[in-house]
Amino acid sequence: xxxxxxxxxxxxxxxxxxxxxxxxxxxxxxxxxxxxxxxxxxxxxxxxxxxxxxxxxxxxxxxxxxxxxxxxxxxxxxxxxxxxxxxxxxxxxxxxxxxxxxxxxxxxxxxxxxxxxxxxxxxxxxxxxxxxxxxxxxxxxxxxxxxxxxxxxxxxxxxxxxxxxxxxxxxxxxxxxxxxxxxxxxxxxxxxxxxxxxxxxxxxxxxxxxxxxxxxxx
Amino acid sequence: xxxxxxxxxxxxxxxxxxxxxxxxxxxxxxxxxxxxxxxxxxxxxxxxxxxx
Amino acid sequence: xxxxxxxxxxxxxxxxxxxxxxxxxxxxxxxxxxxxxxxxxxxxxxxxxxxxxxxxxxxxxxxxxxxxxxxxxxxxxxxxxxxxxxxxxxxxxxxxxxxxxxxxxxxxxxxxxxxxxxxxxxxxxxxxxxxxxxxxxxxxxxxxxxxxxxxxxxxxxxxxxxxxxxxxxxxxxxxxxxxxxxxxxxxxxxxxxxxxxxxxxxxxxxxxxxxxxxxxxxxxxxxxxxxxxx
Numbered sequence: 001x002x003x004x005x006x007x008x009x010x011x012x013x014x015x016x017x018x019x020x021x022x023x024x025x026x027x028x029x030x031x032x033x034x035x036x037x038x039x040x041x042x043x044x045x046x047x048x049x050x051x052x053x054x055x056x057x058x059x060x061x062x063x064x065x066x067x068x069x070x071x072x073x074x075x076x077x078x079x080x081x082x083x084x085x086x087x088x089x090x091x092x093x094x095x096x097x098x099x100x101x102x103x104x105x106x107x108x109x110x111x112x113x114x115x116x117x118x119x120x121x122x123x124x125x126x127x128x129x130x131x132x133x134x135x136x137x138x139x140x141x142x143x144x145x146x147x148x149x150x151x152x153x154x155x156x157x158x159x160x161x162x163x164x165x166x167x168x169x170x171x172x173x174x175x176x177x178x179x180x181x182x183x184x185x186x187x188x189x190x191x192x193x194x195x196x197x198x199x200x201x202x203x204x205x206x207x208x209x210x211x212x213x214x215x216x217x218x
Numbered sequence: 219x220x221x222x223x224x225x226x227x228x229x230x231x232x233x234x235x236x237x238x239x240x241x242x243x244x245x246x247x248x249x250x251x252x253x254x255x256x257x258x259x260x261x262x263x264x265x266x267x268x269x270x
Numbered sequence: 271x272x273x274x275x276x277x278x279x280x281x282x283x284x285x286x287x288x289x290x291x292x293x294x295x296x297x298x299x300x301x302x303x304x305x306x307x308x309x310x311x312x313x314x315x316x317x318x319x320x321x322x323x324x325x326x327x328x329x330x331x332x333x334x335x336x337x338x339x340x341x342x343x344x345x346x347x348x349x350x351x352x353x354x355x356x357x358x359x360x361x362x363x364x365x366x367x368x369x370x371x372x373x374x375x376x377x378x379x380x381x382x383x384x385x386x387x388x389x390x391x392x393x394x395x396x397x398x399x400x401x402x403x404x405x406x407x408x409x410x411x412x413x414x415x416x417x418x419x420x421x422x423x424x425x426x427x428x429x430x431x432x433x434x435x436x437x438x439x440x441x442x443x444x445x446x447x448x449x450x451x452x453x454x455x456x457x458x459x460x461x462x463x464x465x466x467x468x469x470x471x472x473x474x475x476x477x478x479x480x481x482x483x484x485x486x487x488x489x490x491x492x493x494x495x496x497x498x499x500x
Contacts, residue, residue: 144421148401148414158397158404162418165393166425169432176436193435197428208421215413220298222308228373232312232366233297236319239365240472243358247476251483258490265493 001093008097022059022102029055030113041118048117049178056106064142067094068150087210095143103135126181134174137198140205141166147209151216274478285471292464312370318469319362326356331423334416346412351480357395383433390429394422
């Protein structure tokens with residue numbers, strides 16, 4: 001499994017692997033929104049938690065179809081499915097790889113973007129915490145969506161349509177945590193519920209995704 | 219027609235929209251049903267089979 | 271196919287009867303509400319549609335599970351058939367809700383938990399229907415959409431709670447309950463029941479009709495494939 005993880009990481013960080021694309025997109029969102037809504041600091045401060053979370057969401061979405069599609073096309077997915085490690089493990093490892101390449105960098109970059117969006121001081125800790133806890137869920141849910149659409153030629157848009165509604169609870173709790181934290185209110189509940197979703201996703205989705213992959217490999 | 223007062227637009231609009239949507243749903247369902255039945259009959263005649 | 275062929279005219283007829291009676295009774299023969307005026311008449315469409323929007327998804331969940339466990343083809347096709355019906359019900363609930371909300375709350379839309387949940391439900395329906403259309407092989411499509419329906423149901427429930435957490439809301443609390451002692455008085459309650467029955471029967475009618483169509487479509491696809499290979 002470690003070998004699989006390293007292989008996926010290597011593939012993603014190679015030239016043409018798409019690494020950095022998510023980060024660039026995240027940055028772009030943080031630039032586009034003020035351009036769209038106006039530069040007034042008070043307004044930006046109020047919407048910063050939501051914008052940062054939506055940006056993170058969309059940035060994660062970009063690289064989802066690469067999780068399985070490349071391996072599906074060249075036949076490696078068939079090999080992985082018949083390998084000694086269970087397919088559920090393969091899904092979990094691939095989701096982890098996706099997170100390491102997308103969610104984690106996003107989390108680390110987020111304070112800089114918080115600066116751009118005038119996020120209030122207390123919010124930064126909650127921003128990073130919520131993203132750290134929530135982006136793994138985005139990778140897992142994304143992996144499930146990718147597994148469903150892996151056999152499709154132009155699956156990208158459909159993938160977004162399927163995955164974005166599933167992202168909503170994570171988005172709500174994540175953004176709420178940052179918002180309440182920035183306001184100085186109790187953000188712990190939101191954070192715990194967020195962590196709960198991630199934990200539940202980690203428990204449930206590798207199985208669902210593996211089932212979908214088996215169906216698509218038939 | 220009962221006196222709907224100032225709410226005539228809301229009430230009539232709701233009933234109108236609902237009837238429209240349901241009629242469209244029923245209509246499309248029936249149309250597709252007829253189309254499938256006809257197409258199936260054609261192909262079955264061509265192949266000399268009958269349906270279950 | 272034969273049982274549904276016999277059943278269909280009866281359910282259709284019964285549904286038409288209930289809907290006609292319920293709607294005419296509610297529209298023409300009930301008084302206006304003290305606070306809501308004549309807009310209370312929208313209840314005869316809004317509430318049944320909203321109930322069916324949820325029930326349709328639950329039916330799809332059950333039939334999806336039956337497909338995955340017992341591999342009854344009809345089950346999968348029934349779920350496929352129910353999708354657009356559920357989506358239409360959701361749309362009716364949202365549209366009548368907006369038309370009702372405008373005079374009552376002063377706004378066409380509000381990000382109230384119940385409305386938001388319904389909007390999210392509409393998106394789930396869209397995704398489900400889209401996946402059926404996107405996958406060519408019928409059995410693969412049946413499997414994938416079933417898994418989507420199950421995972422989607424979990425997230426739909428999660429969303430419901432998340433959205434409640436996110437906003438307290440101004441939509442009226444549940445005013446229908448089985449013991450009838452809640453906020454809807456008798457005068458409105460009885461025609462409402464008839465309308466609910468009508469919508470339920472309409473749902474059954476449409477699912478029966480559409481499933482038969484899906485069965486034929488599936489058979490057609492199989493025969494055409496056989497032709498192509500010969």
